[in-house]
Amino acid sequence: MWIAYKTIVVKEILRFSRIWVQTIFPPIITTSLYLLIFGGLMGERIGPMQGVDYLHFIIPGIILMTVIQNAYANTVSSFFLAKFNHSIEELLISPVSYWVILLGYISGGIARGFTVGLGVFIAVSFFVDLQIHSIWVVLITFLLTAVLFSLAGFINAVFAQSFDDISIVPTFILMPMTYLGGMFYSVDILPEFWQMMSKFNPIYYMVDSFRMGFLGSSTTDFSISIVVLLSMILILATVAYYLLKRGINIKT
Amino acid sequence: MPNALLISDLTKTYANNVQALSQVNLTVAQGDFFALLGSNGAGKTTMIGIICSLLHKTSGEVNVLGMNQATQLNNVKRMIGLMPQEFNFNPFEPIEEILINQAGYYGISHRMAKIKAESLLRRVELWDKRQDIAKSLSGGMKRRLMLARALIHQPKILILDEPSAGVDVEIRRSMWAFLKELNAEGMTIILTTHYLEEAESLCRNIAILDKGQIIEQSSMKKLLAKVSQQVLILESAKVLPAVLPEVSFEAKRLDDYSLQVILDGINISSALNELSKQGVEIEHVRSAQNRLETLFLRLTSKAG
Numbered sequence: 001m002w003i004a005y006k007t008i009v010v011k012e013i014l015r016f017s018r019i020w021v022q023t024i025f026p027p028i029i030t031t032s033l034y035l036l037i038f039g040g041l042m043g044e045r046i047g048p049m050q051g052v053d054y055l056h057f058i059i060p061g062i063i064l065m066t067v068i069q070n071a072y073a074n075t076v077s078s079f080f081l082a083k084f085n086h087s088i089e090e091l092l093i094s095p096v097s098y099w100v101i102l103l104g105y106i107s108g109g110i111a112r113g114f115t116v117g118l119g120v121f122i123a124v125s126f127f128v129d130l131q132i133h134s135i136w137v138v139l140i141t142f143l144l145t146a147v148l149f150s151l152a153g154f155i156n157a158v159f160a161q162s163f164d165d166i167s168i169v170p171t172f173i174l175m176p177m178t179y180l181g182g183m184f185y186s187v188d189i190l191p192e193f194w195q196m197m198s199k200f201n202p203i204y205y206m207v208d209s210f211r212m213g214f215l216g217s218s219t220t221d222f223s224i225s226i227v228v229l230l231s232m233i234l235i236l237a238t239v240a241y242y243l244l245k246r247g248i249n250i251k252t
Numbered sequence: 253m254p255n256a257l258l259i260s261d262l263t264k265t266y267a268n269n270v271q272a273l274s275q276v277n278l279t280v281a282q283g284d285f286f287a288l289l290g291s292n293g294a295g296k297t298t299m300i301g302i303i304c305s306l307l308h309k310t311s312g313e314v315n316v317l318g319m320n321q322a323t324q325l326n327n328v329k330r331m332i333g334l335m336p337q338e339f340n341f342n343p344f345e346p347i348e349e350i351l352i353n354q355a356g357y358y359g360i361s362h363r364m365a366k367i368k369a370e371s372l373l374r375r376v377e378l379w380d381k382r383q384d385i386a387k388s389l390s391g392g393m394k395r396r397l398m399l400a401r402a403l404i405h406q407p408k409i410l411i412l413d414e415p416s417a418g419v420d421v422e423i424r425r426s427m428w429a430f431l432k433e434l435n436a437e438g439m440t441i442i443l444t445t446h447y448l449e450e451a452e453s454l455c456r457n458i459a460i461l462d463k464g465q466i467i468e469q470s471s472m473k474k475l476l477a478k479v480s481q482q483v484l485i486l487e488s489a490k491v492l493p494a495v496l497p498e499v500s501f502e503a504k505r506l507d508d509y510s511l512q513v514i515l516d517g518i519n520i521s522s523a524l525n526e527l528s529k530q531g532v533e534i535e536h537v538r539s540a541q542n543r544l545e546t547l548f549l550r551l552t553s554k555a556g
Contacts, residue, residue, distance in 0.1 A: 007356025014349075086340035090350075090401075093304045093334055094357035095326035251308055252266060 004096040005104050012108025016074055016115075023074075024116055027066045031120045034062050035127070038184065050186045052215055055128060060211040061183035063120050064145060068178060068203070069170065071113035071146040075105050075153035076166045083157065088250060098244045102154065102237070109150025110143065117142060131214070137222060138213035144229040145206045149174075151236035158243045158250070182207045187219055202232050254318030256282045256409050256440035257303070262312035264298050264464075272298040274464040276312070280442060280457070282408075285435045287451035287472070288444045290461035291552055296444040297337055299461070300413050304334045317408060330358065333407030335398045337414045337444075343387035347378060347397050350386060351404050358405035365404070372400040375430065377423075391418035399427070409440045416447050428454060448544040452476070462552050478547060481516045483540040486524075488533060497530035499523075512540060 016023040035055070043054035050057055082088040091101055124130060132138055152169075160166045181203030187195050198204045205225035212218035218225075244250070257280040264273040272295045280286045290296045301307035303314055305325065314321040316328045341350050348369050355365030373379040376396035381389065386397060395415060402410060412431075416424045431454060435441050445451050451458065452472065459469040468475065487510045496503050501523055502514040515523055524534055 001359070003359045003361060004357050007353050011345075011349075011353050018344075082342070085342060086338060087342040089306055089336070089340045090354055091357060092306055093329060093332070094354070094405075095329040095359075096357050097326075247308065251306060 001097065001100050004094070005100050005107075008091075008096075008101065008104025009107045009111070012074070012078060012105065013111050015078060016108070016112045023070070023112065024119060027070060027116045028119045028123050031062050031066055032123050032127075035059065035124060040127075050188070050211075050215070050217055050219075052217075056130075056215065057186070057211075058184055059124055059128065059130065060214040061207045063117050063124070064142070064207055064210045065178050065183055066120050067113040067117040067142060067146055068149045068174070068206075070116040071109040071149040072153040072156075072170060072174060074112040075109040075150045076157045076160070076170075078108060079105055079154055079157035080160050080163075080166050083160075083250065092247075092250070098241060102240055102244060105154055106147055106150040109153060110146040113146035113150070114142070133216035134213050136213075137209060140226070141206060141209040141213060141229075144226070144233065145210070148202070148206075148229060148233050148236065151233065151240050154240050155236065155243065158240070158248055161249070177201055177203050182219075202228060205229060253282055255315070256280045256284065256317060257442065258313075258315040259299075259303075260313045260315075262299070262302065262314065263310045264295070264302060264307065265310045272464050273302075276461075276464070276466055278459055278466060278469065280440060282317070282440055283435070283438055284440055284442075284457055285431075285455045286440070286442045287455035287458040288442060288461060289448070289451060289458060289548060290444070294461045295464040296461055297413055298464075300334070300336075300411055300442075300444070304332055304411065305329060330405065331408045333402035333405065333410045335395070335402040335410070335412045335415055337417070339386075339394050339398070341386050341394075341397070341401070344385050346383050347386055347389070348373065348382035350397065351401055354401050355404045360405060368404055368406075369400075372403055376400045377426075392420055392423050395419050396423070396427070399430075403434075407439070409442065410434065412441065412443045412445075414445060415443065416445060416450055424450075448548060452544045460548065460551055468551055472544075475547060476544065481514060481546070482520075483546075484513050484515065484520070485538050485540050486511050486513060486527070486534045487536040487538075489535045490533065492532065497527075497532065499526050499530065501526075503527075 035058070039055035039058050043058070046054045048054065079088075121130070156166060156169045180198070181201045182198060187198045187204065190198065205220060205228045208218045208220050209222055209225040212222060257278065259276055259278040262273055262276040263271070265271045276295075276299065288296050288299070298307060302309045303316070305321070316331050319327050319331075321328045351369035351372065352362065352365040355368060356362065360368070370379065373382055376399055378393060378396055378400065381393065386394065389397060395418065399412075399415065415427065419427065428450070431441060443451065443455060455472055457470070458472050458475055459466050461467070485506070491508045492505055492511060496505050496511065501516070501518055504512045506512055513523060520537065527534060
């Protein structure tokens, strides 16, 4: 099983590495622009947020946004293409267990999220003096976020019937959730009702924890964020495994 | 010794209520070279899909080398190598990588997989193309790639769904030689094909599937013996008479030098003697149609 898992992961890493111009480079450029415009140019006018200057405040959120988008994009496009060109049959006829297939694809999503997230971190380091309050909080939050969104991308790919279907969710659900999850602002500044609503958005917990890892301050207890993320991972992993085992949209 | 494949009462009804297979029973012995024939839509690919776990069955049982697919799925999967009808690889992956990855799914280490991939790619004459992406290969090369991939984990049973589609004559002949070699080494081969000549020259046993049911299963020899009628084209060195002489079999003048004869219950030497006595000297004889094709058409049209 270990060899099969390693094979899927290496295949996934090679897949996104070969097309680095599409997968790794653009998010680094886009993110650098975000930081230049929102942090560098507009940040001085906005003033400090959660006790730090605006540029430092938004950096963790923007890095996490790239992790979310890339972890999701990797599994959704890779699994959908495997369905589309029928290469998924290579796995289905072989004795690889469904858990290993799922874990392999999720690991591919984590690898891409990590590569791009690290790329953004390095790019940002050239312009901003970045400090990490707790590397463990940063790494744990990154890992849970990447797992959660890789799973979400996998489920999207199972249901997708066309290329349109793999862009609808990121555009109409993922992007608003990311922007409304406190990436550019602290939820403290929202009216009470919207503060409460934000707590139904899982991205809020991820951004908050990730920011705590960098800045040392958060609006929610870290343990609550971990429980929320682990619960969501458990739910999505169960759904993804069920879909794969039943062969929904894969086997007739 | 258990059968290589034992299918009992296999039924498949798709979600749109199309019944692709209906109570199919089929037995393939170990070491056999078995042909599964049928027209388009007869249910051959559905049956293969179920055997290889790519499709859900509606009911029935599949046993492979004495192992029940429902209870020993992973062991069954290890025994089977599949070369499907449609190309089913990532077209952007280099071909050597496709083989190494497939080996990895069966738990074969990267080092061993590389050795096996080299040997198979050399055997199917694709070694020089190993770094090329699959998309750049010709149709025939893609088929050979899928054959090599099906063999990477050394299966006991090889299932080939239309292996010769789009393959030129020379490559087809070399592929046949390779398949005969594998079969001689003990591998059970199950083949579906539209080239009836392919089935006739390779396979020892045969089943004909029509509208989701097996309508004939026997040895190739016995089946071909059922075809007593032979249609032959005879060619003469001299110009044939405008009106052919009276003979005891059906003969039709095709042009100045050739005629078509239909022999039913009469052998070829008697027919040639008869023509010779009438002053028609024949230089060449060739078959106008494939015997298996005749029988196949007869059986499937009868079933319809």
